[in-house]
Amino acid sequence: MSSKKIAVETPNEGMRLVYDDLREWLAEAELFNEVKVVRGASWQEEIGLATELVSHSDTAPAVLFEDIPGIRKGFRVLANIFGGKRKNMTLGFRSDLDKVQLSDAFANAWDTDRIIPPVYVESGPIFDNVRTGADVNLEIFPTPIWHAGDGGRYLGTGSYNVTQDPDSGEFNLGTYRIMLHDDKHVTYNAAPGKHGRLHHDKYVERGEKMPVVLVLGGDPLTFLLGGTEVPDGVSEFDVAGGMRGKPLELVRGRVTGLPFPANAEIVLEGFVHPDTLVPEGPFGDWTGTYTEKGRKRPLCEISAIYYRNDPILLGFVPQSLPDEYSRYRAITRSALLKQNMTAAGVPDVKAVWAHECGGSRLLYGVSIKQRFDGHAVQAGHIASQCYVGAYGGRWVIVVDDDIDVTDLHELIWAALTRADPVQDIDFIRGAWNSPADPRVDPADRARGKVTSSRMIINACRPYSWRNEFPAPVKASAEAAQRARQKFGWLLE
Numbered sequence: 001m002s003s004k005k006i007a008v009e010t011p012n013e014g015m016r017l018v019y020d021d022l023r024e025w026l027a028e029a030e031l032f033n034e035v036k037v038v039r040g041a042s043w044q045e046e047i048g049l050a051t052e053l054v055s056h057s058d059t060a061p062a063v064l065f066e067d068i069p070g071i072r073k074g075f076r077v078l079a080n081i082f083g084g085k086r087k088n089m090t091l092g093f094r095s096d097l098d099k100v101q102l103s104d105a106f107a108n109a110w111d112t113d114r115i116i117p118p119v120y121v122e123s124g125p126i127f128d129n130v131r132t133g134a135d136v137n138l139e140i141f142p143t144p145i146w147h148a149g150d151g152g153r154y155l156g157t158g159s160y161n162v163t164q165d166p167d168s169g170e171f172n173l174g175t176y177r178i179m180l181h182d183d184k185h186v187t188y189n190a191a192p193g194k195h196g197r198l199h200h201d202k203y204v205e206r207g208e209k210m211p212v213v214l215v216l217g218g219d220p221l222t223f224l225l226g227g228t229e230v231p232d233g234v235s236e237f238d239v240a241g242g243m244r245g246k247p248l249e250l251v252r253g254r255v256t257g258l259p260f261p262a263n264a265e266i267v268l269e270g271f272v273h274p275d276t277l278v279p280e281g282p283f284g285d286w287t288g289t290y291t292e293k294g295r296k297r298p299l300c301e302i303s304a305i306y307y308r309n310d311p312i313l314l315g316f317v318p319q320s321l322p323d324e325y326s327r328y329r330a331i332t333r334s335a336l337l338k339q340n341m342t343a344a345g346v347p348d349v350k351a352v353w354a355h356e357c358g359g360s361r362l363l364y365g366v367s368i369k370q371r372f373d374g375h376a377v378q379a380g381h382i383a384s385q386c387y388v389g390a391y392g393g394r395w396v397i398v399v400d401d402d403i404d405v406t407d408l409h410e411l412i413w414a415a416l417t418r419a420d421p422v423q424d425i426d427f428i429r430g431a432w433n434s435p436a437d438p439r440v441d442p443a444d445r446a447r448g449k450v451t452s453s454r455m456i457i458n459a460c461r462p463y464s465w466r467n468e469f470p471a472p473v474k475a476s477a478e479a480a481q482r483a484r485q486k487f488g489w490l491l492e
């Protein structure tokens with residue numbers, strides 16, 4: 001494990017993780033009264049239906065599915081972890097923070113310089129059950145069909161892949177959905193440019209199959225880091241340790257030697273065969289649309305499976321928007337995007353919100369305190385193209401700091417009243433995009449072109465006459481407070 005960062009001994013500022021693994025997380029969520037148990041739901045349809053129902057509401061509970069027909073008793077599925085008070089607990093913060101305060105707290109605590117490298121241990125509960133070679137059977141797990149239009153069963157949604165850069169030796173954790181093919185095979189879907197895909201491409205260049213470990217269900221924080229834009233060259237294992245204030249305990253796979261947490265729930269170990277392409281998807285994805293038909297991904301052959309007694313498969317499944325997935329991404333991506341912009345030298349970025357209605361990628365609202373002519377254009381272009389914002393974006397709206405960027409009405413109102421379409425909208429063409437984008441032209445897709453364009457709306461008051469710009473018809477904070485005090489009863 002290599003890391004360029006400096007190890008620390010204390011957790012990141014303001015964080016207090018109260019759980020080490022998924023079972024301790026469940027016990028904590030139960031203390032908030034935010035877990036409900038469903039018995040007898042089918043993996044064919046009902047787990048997906050129930051998950052869809054709860055994942056649109058921030059106040060709905062997490063759901064633990066037990067006694068799944070046709071599946072060995074004790075094997076469970078957990079869905080909708082990121083909602084209610086438990087979402088703050090999951091990230092290690094007080095439960096009374098609202099989503100914007102939570103995002104700010106995460107931003108303050110997020111520091112990939114404060115890392116604690118993992119330690120290696122000989123064994124752990126993940127080795128309660130070990131199956132290798134001919135004994136591998138992926139069909140023992142309760143893998144749901146999550147959406148009616150999915151092209152198959154998805155084993156990995158609340159999961160991450162561990163791969164190793166064959167040049168640098170660095171480990172990467174990346175969340176890429178995993179489709180079940182048969183008792184010994186899966187495919188997964190790492191988009192071009194993702195770290196796990198870059199590793200894969202290096203193995204392809206070498207003409208070698210790539211070793212991989214797939215962690216399905218485990219400590220929610222480490223899983224969420226697998227789905228977060230941790231910079232290249234920084235291991236998510238190290239960052240997870242830094243956030244906890246203590247190292248993760250890792251074991252090594254018996255076939256590949258790749259590391260994974262000793263307290264994970266289910267781990268698959270195997271090799272990706274670059275030349276054997278098999279159908280993947282469609283899958284209901286983060287855009288709120290299904291991925292296209294006919295996609296093919298390299299086959300991954302599983303050589304060993306490890307699981308705890310009574311394992312819990314974690315589901316984290318995109319739905320029509322907004323959903324659980326976009327709630328999580330809004331909190332963390334808004335925080336990281338603001339950091340990236342500031343690190344790139346954009347001054348006075350006041351607030352950033354990655355809107356849930358756009359899967360927390362397609363619409364970024366950015367507010368600045370304008371300091372110079374051109375500041376808003378700089379902010380918009382950098383938000384659109386920095387590491388955290390570059391992938392799969394669509395619109396960036398830059399506004400003055402009197403606008404609440406988390407409020408869609410205010411954000412769009414500012415764009416409608418302060419931006420002149422011809423003068424204040426820039427376009428960027430050929431930008432890094434997600435293959436999940438439903439607007440990619442099928443003919444372009446067929447020849448491997450999935451880039452897209454960006455629209456950057458400068459919705460700040462024009463700098464040179466900003467002081468003459470008509471004032472908004474809005475009570476001052478002081479007047480609004482007086483109105484509430486005297487006339488608040490009218491709204492009761």
Ligand SMILES: Cc1cc2nc3c(=O)[nH]c(=O)nc-3n(C[C@H](O)[C@H](O)[C@H](O)COP(=O)(O)O)c2cc1C
Pocket residue numbers: 157158159172173174175176177189190191192193194195196197226227228229230316317
């Ligand atoms: C639940 C979940 C599922 C995801 N599925 C995919 C996927 O199938 N393919 C993909 O390229 N990215 C997917 N992502 C986004 C990546 O995990 C994310 O961009 C992450 O930063 C990738 O890690 P990397 O930067 O180390 O490559 C998913 C994220 C989450 C949280």
